[in-house]
Amino acid sequence: MPVLEKDGAQIWRRHTLREKLVRWFGWLLGLLVFAICWQIISESTTWFFVWDAPRIANDIWTRATPPRWEYITQLGRPIWDTLNIATLGTIIALFLAVPVAFLAARNTTPSALFIRPVALLIIVSTRSINSLIWALLLIAIIGPGVFAGVIAIAIRSIGFCAKLLYEAIEEIDHTQVEAITATGASRWQVMAYGIVPQILPAFAGIAVFRWDINIRESTVLGLVGAGGIGLQLSSSLNVLAWPQVSLILLVILAAVVISEWVSAKVRGAII
Amino acid sequence: MSHRELDDMLGRKWRKPHFVTNPVLRWSLIFGFIAYLIAAFMTIEVDWGRVYEGLDRGWQFILAFTRPDFISRAGDIWGGLLESIVMTVAASVVGILISIPIGLGAARNIAPLPVYMICRGIVAISRALQEIIVAILLVAIFGFGPLAGFLTLSFATIGFLSKLLAEDIESMDKVQAEAIRASGAKWMQWINYGVQPQVMPRLIGLSIYRVDINFRESAILGLVGAGGIGATLNTAFDRYEYDTAAAILILIIGIVMMLEYLSGVIRARVQ
Amino acid sequence: MGLSHCRVRGLLMLRLQKLTKTYKTGDQALKAIDLEVPKGQVLALIGPSGAGKSTMIRCINRLVEPTSGAVMLDDTDLTKLGPGALRRARREMGMIFQEYALVERLTVMENVLSGRLGYVGFWRSFLRRYPQSDVDEAFRLLDRVGLLHMADKRADELSGGQRQRVGICRALIQNPKLLLVDEPTASLDPKTSRQIMRLITELCRERGLAAIINIHDVALAQMFVPRIVGLRFGEIVFDGVPVALTPEKLTEIYGEEDWEATIEAVDDDEDVEAAQ
Known part of the structure; x- marks a missing residue:
């Protein structure tokens, strides 16, 4: 100035x-x-x-108005599939994200020169590609269906969860780890006692947060043929059955609102 | 603390207290979850024969990454990519400009109640609707092409940015804003001097982050005809042209990485 | 200076020989330190911040790798040990930390039992299935420091003094021969500081433990500890009994300052900041 x-x-x-x-x-x-x-x-x-x-x-x-309410009876199974795609996808992703996060965090990686870049590459490549594209790819490889949806959601979520998790690992209090090391604990014991308790709240938060996002994403996976309620949306759109489309959109909206509410509740209980 | 108490404790087994203290609730939660998992797995129909066949194709796809083909469909790739970038830039600019007034209106501490309700309503609708679903509707209304994609991304940007901006304003330091108001400033001056300096760095950071998200989303809008690289990618998968698909994915990952790096640099500079 | 009556080999607990630590940045934290600690002796390490006190303690159990020199615990040179042998050697040395370093989200009991990690296998520790003898010992120690009723509380619910007591239990349940204590009172108020120092020295006496207590509060050191070692710029500049710590000596350790008040304040309840 x-x-x-x-x-x-x-x-x-x-x-x-x-x-x-x-x-x-x-x-x-x-x-x-x-x-x-x-x-x-x-x-x-x-x-x-x-x-x-x-x-x-x-x-x-x-x-599109009024929605064709009686169509809801045919949506039970698709809703169940959607829920499964999101939940199973999240669980698989978490199992895979944990090791990737430990390999990617500066303070736990076995080799910052060789292994860390590989882990970071896994994170960035799975993260930057949308689950719909993963679904497209998987359908081309293993055929359409719920299974492709589960795997697509899982792959997309690995990078997201691993990124947040490795940032949490890098922020842990190092003296707690030092204290456990000083007792003569082995490498795995240091992990279980010094590191895991510190990142557990972050882990739970990430899991619920991602599950919420995955519910949203799995509602549209059906558009490319990967199962769930999106399949019904897609076929209703193809025959221009607008009353069915509006009902499906209402159901999706409800699912999104409910999952957001559940995840907020669970996060509140953990933290 | 008496020794009597110690004598009672000695020889007694010690178990870590459980996270959920009520045993009935705890076991029903555990069993409920296991039962759900089993039910979910049972209802996924996996055609393992098809998956086994697919493994070979999956391997082909991974190999394709070693020899991505940018050449044979160069026209489609660059055209689609340009369209994606154009949509991203235009939608980000428009979305950010619109989300600033809506964000101000959605902050309870500076907006009157009726304005607050309307702005929060817009935010809620924008957040609840998936980009891809909005894109489907807009394509139905406005016809195929990047205009629908541009509108979709702008709409999504508004929900995202306004909400975070409003939260930021609501949590700002009241004293600074009051000091400006005490000097007799008009409403606009008050926003300009009391509020803007406090939320500006974060607003810039979030805007850049949103540009990153918009680009990623623009890659899938083509699947429903709303313009961008997604259409090219979809065609590549349909024709089993894995090397072209790999080239497109590499481009997307590269651009996302670049944007992330840029946003890191800019965020570090403004804060 | 040297306490020659302890030089008999069999009675020696720890001997540092030409212990040197040079950080990657080129800072020489320790310059060829020679020090002998007899069995059962409690020793206070004083000196200004940056003198190398923390580094020295961490070089002993190799939380920091020494650059050269030897650390003889009984007759083993700790600097020569491989990973497995180092872990076994670490069991013999309990460590107490400045900021308590409890695992905040675990219970008091888990924190105490974590001192036994070097003795139990991974799965046993993972499932919290500790041998009954360990559990009993944990109860006894918690009772000794007056925290038995807190056993199932989470560590982050405790006050500073209580946390440090848990830290002491964790170090003692290792059944160590030697305690390494790093600024045990730095985060505590004056009264609690005294209680903690008293507890540590009492426990050392009860169990015949040797200890190196790294402390910046000269008055506290003089009050509770029979031998004081002064460190400055990574070198030992004083080694003797508390009364030998004259203002001249303190000037040598910490630099120019009026030290009369510090020495007189020994019986005062006020915390005296000796560090410049």
């Missing part, structure tokens, strides 16, 4: 002229990039459909 001398009087400005120019240029550049992006989007848009959108939206709304 410079103070300028002008005609003997001191003038305070927040930025110097140079800083101002840089700032304006930055904003200009940002605007330009946005304009180009908008241009590209607009080019590949059929504007006739867009102007027609309110009418279509209204049309869909009238068709």
Whole structure:
């Protein structure tokens, strides 16, 4: 924040002229990039459909209401499958994430030079690819069905859980570990007594948090054929059965709300 | 503390006190969970023959990562990638701009009740609806193409950012804001001087994080026709062109890693 | 200076020979330390922060690897031991920490029993199935420090003084020959500090344990400990009985300061900050 001398009087400005120019240029550049992006989007848009959108939206709304309530009787099994995909996927992911996290944390990795980068690679690659893409891939490999969904959710969750977990491991209090080491405990005992109790609350929190997210994600896995309620959504959409679509969307909404409530309750109980 | 008490204790077995103290509740929880797991496993129909066949294809896919094919579908890949990036940039800009007023409105300590209710409602709807489901509806309304994807991502950004921004404002230091208000500042000045400096660093950090998420999500919107690299990827899987799929996945992972690195650098600088 | 009557070989508990520690940064924490601790002797290690007190204690049980020199416990050189033998040697040395270093989320009883980890197998310790003799000993120790009624409380529910008592139990249940005590009173108020120091020295006497107590509070050291070793810049600059610790000697250890108040304050209840 410079103070300028002008005609003997001191003038305070927040930025110097140079800083101002840089700032304006930055904003200009940002605007330009946005304009180009908008241009590209607009080019590949059929504007006739867009102007027609309110009418279509209204049309869909009238068709979709009221939902076809009696269809709920056919949704029992898909809901059960969805729950299983999320829960089993989370459990498998946790089993795999724990060793990966220990290999990735700076203070527990056996080799920071060779093993840690591999663990980090596993984390980043499983994390950056959406579960729907994993599902696509798995369906191509092992065929459609609930099993592909479970594995897709599991793979996607490994990186997420392992990342949060290894950050928790790196934050532990080292003197507690030192104290257990000083008793003459073996490597595994140090792990079980010095490290595990310290990260257990974080672990439980991560597990419930991820389960909540997985419920959301597993509701749509069916769109690509990986089982669960998404399958019904997909087939209803294909035949334009809007009253069924609206019912399914309501069910998904309810599932999301309930799972968020459950995970908040469980987290409250643990911490 | 008396020695009598010690004499009572000696020779007695010691067991760690259980996390759930009520034994009936504890055992029913354990048995309930095991019963659920068994039921869940029973209902997953796994065609092991198909899985066994798939192992070979899975191996082919892993091998594909050693020789990714960027060339044969170069046009599709770069076109899709560009569309994904364009959607990400445009949606992030629009989403962030809209989420700032909504975030302010959703903070109970600065917004009047009616505004608060409306903004919280928007946040809740945006968070409860999956990106992919929103995309399906928007594609049905606006037609295929990146416009639907752009709108989807903007909508999702609003729910994410507004909620976190509102929480941040609600937990800010009251004294600083009151000091500005005490100087007789107008509402806008008060927000500008009392609130903005406190939440700005985190807002920037969260925005960059959201750009990262938007890119990842943009990779799947193509599955339902909302533009981006997802469509190319889907085609690659359908045609069993694993080397093209591997190339696309490598690109996605690379860009996500770069964004993560960038966001780390920027967050470290603003805080 | 040296307590020559203890030099008889058989009575020696611990001997440091030219013990040196140079950190990767190039800091020389210990410069060829020679020290002998007879069986059953309690020794206080004083000196300004950064003098190498903590490093020295940690070099003895190799929580910090010494750069060179030897650590002779009885007749074994600890610096030459492989991982398994080192673990067995660590069982002989109980350690008490500055910030208690209890595993906060485990119960008091689990913390005490964790002192037996070197003696029980992994699965036994994992399932908390300790031998009855260990459990009884844990109860006895908790009773001795007045915490028997707290056995099933979680460690983070305890006050500072209570936690340090649990830390003492954990060190003693190892049935050690030697106690390594690192700033046991640094996080405690003056009254509790005295109680803890009294407890440690009493327990050492009862069990005939040797101990090295690393402490920054000169007055406390003079009150409870018969032999004081002063460390400065990784070298021993004083070794003698408490009364020999004159202002000149303190100046040599800590640097220029008015030390009269410190020495007179021995009977005062006020905590005296000796560290500059």
